[in-house]
Amino acid sequence: MATLQAIKYNDGQLEILDQLLLPESCTFVPIWNVEDAWAAIREMKVRGAPAIAIVGCLSLAVELRKLAAPETKEELCRLVQEKLDYLVTSRPTAVNMHLAAEACVKLCTQLTDNTSVNVAEAKDDIVKHLEAMLANDIADNRAIGEHGASDIMKKNATKDKLRIMTHCNTGSLATAGYGTALGVIRSLHTASKLDQVYCTETRPYNQGSRLTAFELVYEKIPATLVCDSMAAAAMKQFKIDAVIVGADRVAANGDTANKIGTYQLAVLAKSHDILFYVAAPFSSIDFQIPNGHSIPIEERPHSEMTHTGSIRTAAAGINCWNPGFDVTPAELITGGIITEKGVFKPDQLAPHQ
Numbered sequence: 585m586a587t588l589q590a591i592k593y594n595d596g597q598l599e600i601l602d603q604l605l606l607p608e609s610c611t612f613v614p615i616w617n618v619e620d621a622w623a624a625i626r627e628m629k630v631r632g633a634p635a636i637a638i639v640g641c642l643s644l645a646v647e648l649r650k651l652a653a654p655e656t657k658e659e660l661c662r663l664v665q666e667k668l669d670y671l672v673t674s675r676p677t678a679v680n681m682h683l684a685a686e687a688c689v690k691l692c693t694q695l696t697d698n699t700s701v702n703v704a705e706a707k708d709d710i711v712k713h714l715e716a717m718l719a720n721d722i723a724d725n726r727a728i729g730e731h732g733a734s735d736i737m738k739k740n741a742t743k744d745k746l747r748i749m750t751h752c753n754t755g756s757l758a759t760a761g762y763g764t765a766l767g768v769i770r771s772l773h774t775a776s777k778l779d780q781v782y783c784t785e786t787r788p789y790n791q792g793s794r795l796t797a798f799e800l801v802y803e804k805i806p807a808t809l810v811c812d813s814m815a816a817a818a819m820k821q822f823k824i825d826a827v828i829v830g831a832d833r834v835a836a837n838g839d840t841a842n843k844i845g846t847y848q849l850a851v852l853a854k855s856h857d858i859l860f861y862v863a864a865p866f867s868s869i870d871f872q873i874p875n876g877h878s879i880p881i882e883e884r885p886h887s888e889m890t891h892t893g894s895i896r897t898a899a900a901g902i903n904c905w906n907p908g909f910d911v912t913p914a915e916l917i918t919g920g921i922i923t924e925k926g927v928f929k930p931d932q933l934a935p936h937q
């Protein structure tokens with residue numbers, strides 16, 4: 585069965601599934617330019633580290649396709665850089681958009697230096713580079729799924745079927761398709777090795793109950809929803825075999841920023857002797873940051889905590905703290921970091937960059 589598709593791109597036309605309307609309604613909205621993409625990312629119509637970068641970059645491709653080639657390559661590259669700098673400001677924690685912008689600026693420099701390429705050809709090359717992200721991300725996710733599933737099966741060789749816990753949404757809605765942590769779960773299911781996935785509600789914004797639960801039901805993967813406050817009890821009661829989560833930014837030492845609540849799951853997994861995995865493409869690894877202390881953590885609006893939709897559920901006047909992410913120290917990532925290049929211990933990432 586085809587997995588859900590949340591980003592549709594065809595010949596310079598970009599549409600995204602508005603995730604704020606899920607699970608009630610599957611509505612696609614057009615993205616005409618980088619301003620639309622910036623707003624959709626900030627409002628979380630599209631979210632998840634890889635999807636943020638893909639939609640950002642494709643919105644630039646949409647604009648460039650419509651643009652008459654500027655007079656010079658320098659002018660073209662200045663324009664591209666300005667738009668990328670703007671897109672990077674949409675959300676601070678996920679590193680994927682930053683790294684995608686760096687790679688595109690590097691390509692611009694190479695094209696500017698290459699005297700055999702004219703400005704129209706340079707523009708086409710930049711568009712092709714941006715458009716390739718969609719297919720590349722799906723290929724990476726499938727590889728992550730295979731590496732992760734075989735590592736988990738190897739480490740649980742005596743068990744017929746496995747029980748996995750996951751957090752937030754890391755599936756087709758958070759990527760170009762297939763997913764990272766949810767991709768590993770998908771691969772286990774395809775291999776008939778999945779007994780049950782336990783997905784956490786993921787307060788305060790409910791990416792687990794709204795989005796992951798939606799994907800799991802849509803794809804008929806056996807799943808049970810638990811509130812975040814039930815995680816320890818569920819680990820013990822259901823004898824969870826592994827926890828698998830995604831990442832917004834992995835530091836060079838393996839410390840991992842991911843959706844708020846990930847850190848507490850890692851602590852709980854350790855105390856229940858459960859393997860804890862992070863699944864992420866190399867485009868989520870920031871080798872320029874030595875450890876998790878310097879990862880910027882986004883603070884989200886208090887209304888995402890105090891309200892469900894338009895209904896207030898917290899007492900009016902209460903002070904709130906609403907960080908979108910937390911950092912799990914590398915030593916708690918006991919299963920490993922699952923990437924498209926294989927599964928690594930957190931301190932073994934660097935040689936593979």
Ligand SMILES: CSC[C@@H](O)[C@@H](O)C(=O)COP(=O)(O)O
Nearest residue numbers: 631632633752754758830831843
């Ligand atoms: C493959 S998605 C990886 C992460 O981006 C995901 O786990 C996560 O934390 C998403 O947070 P969100 O605030 O919904 O964008």
